[in-house]
Amino acid sequence: MRRSRPPTLTYEVGRHVFVSGGSGRVVLAHGDGRYDVEMAWGEVVTAWAHDMAPRT
Numbered sequence: 001m002r003r004s005r006p007p008t009l010t011y012e013v014g015r016h017v018f019v020s021g022g023s024g025r026v027v028l029a030h031g032d033g034r035y036d037v038e039m040a041w042g043e044v045v046t047a048w049a050h051d052m053a054p055r056t
Contacts, residue, residue: 027044028036037045 025038026035027038030036033048034046035048037047
Protein backbone atom coordinates (compact mmCIF):
# COMPACT_ATOMS: atom_id res chain seq x y z
CA MET A 1 0.00 0.00 0.00
CA ARG A 2 1.36 3.40 -0.96
CA ARG A 3 1.84 5.82 1.90
CA SER A 4 0.34 9.26 1.35
CA ARG A 5 1.12 12.53 3.04
CA PRO A 6 -1.23 13.58 5.85
CA PRO A 7 -4.16 15.74 4.72
CA THR A 8 -3.74 19.48 4.96
CA LEU A 9 -7.18 20.92 4.28
CA THR A 10 -10.53 19.21 3.85
CA TYR A 11 -13.18 20.82 1.66
CA GLU A 12 -16.73 19.87 0.82
CA VAL A 13 -17.72 20.80 -2.73
CA GLY A 14 -21.39 20.05 -3.16
CA ARG A 15 -21.66 16.35 -2.43
CA HIS A 16 -17.98 15.79 -3.15
CA VAL A 17 -15.35 15.89 -0.46
CA PHE A 18 -11.66 16.22 -1.17
CA VAL A 19 -8.58 16.65 0.94
CA SER A 20 -5.76 18.77 -0.43
CA GLY A 21 -2.55 16.79 -0.24
CA GLY A 22 -4.60 13.66 0.19
CA SER A 23 -7.50 12.46 -1.96
CA GLY A 24 -7.83 15.52 -4.16
CA ARG A 25 -6.24 18.77 -5.22
CA VAL A 26 -7.07 22.14 -6.70
CA VAL A 27 -5.80 22.06 -10.26
CA LEU A 28 -6.81 25.54 -11.39
CA ALA A 29 -7.94 28.74 -9.69
CA HIS A 30 -9.79 30.89 -12.22
CA GLY A 31 -9.34 34.15 -10.32
CA ASP A 32 -13.07 34.88 -10.20
CA GLY A 33 -13.82 32.65 -7.24
CA ARG A 34 -13.98 29.39 -9.18
CA TYR A 35 -11.67 26.45 -8.62
CA ASP A 36 -11.17 23.27 -10.59
CA VAL A 37 -10.75 20.37 -8.21
CA GLU A 38 -9.36 17.02 -9.30
CA MET A 39 -10.78 14.16 -7.27
CA ALA A 40 -8.95 10.97 -6.37
CA TRP A 41 -10.79 9.05 -9.08
CA GLY A 42 -9.78 11.53 -11.78
CA GLU A 43 -12.98 13.55 -11.99
CA VAL A 44 -12.51 17.31 -12.24
CA VAL A 45 -15.19 19.42 -10.59
CA THR A 46 -15.49 23.19 -10.93
CA ALA A 47 -16.76 24.84 -7.78
CA TRP A 48 -17.16 28.36 -6.47
CA ALA A 49 -15.06 29.34 -3.49
CA HIS A 50 -18.18 29.90 -1.36
CA ASP A 51 -19.15 26.27 -2.07
CA MET A 52 -15.79 25.07 -0.82
CA ALA A 53 -16.26 25.15 2.91
CA PRO A 54 -13.21 24.12 4.92
CA ARG A 55 -14.06 21.28 7.25
CA THR A 56 -12.31 20.57 10.51
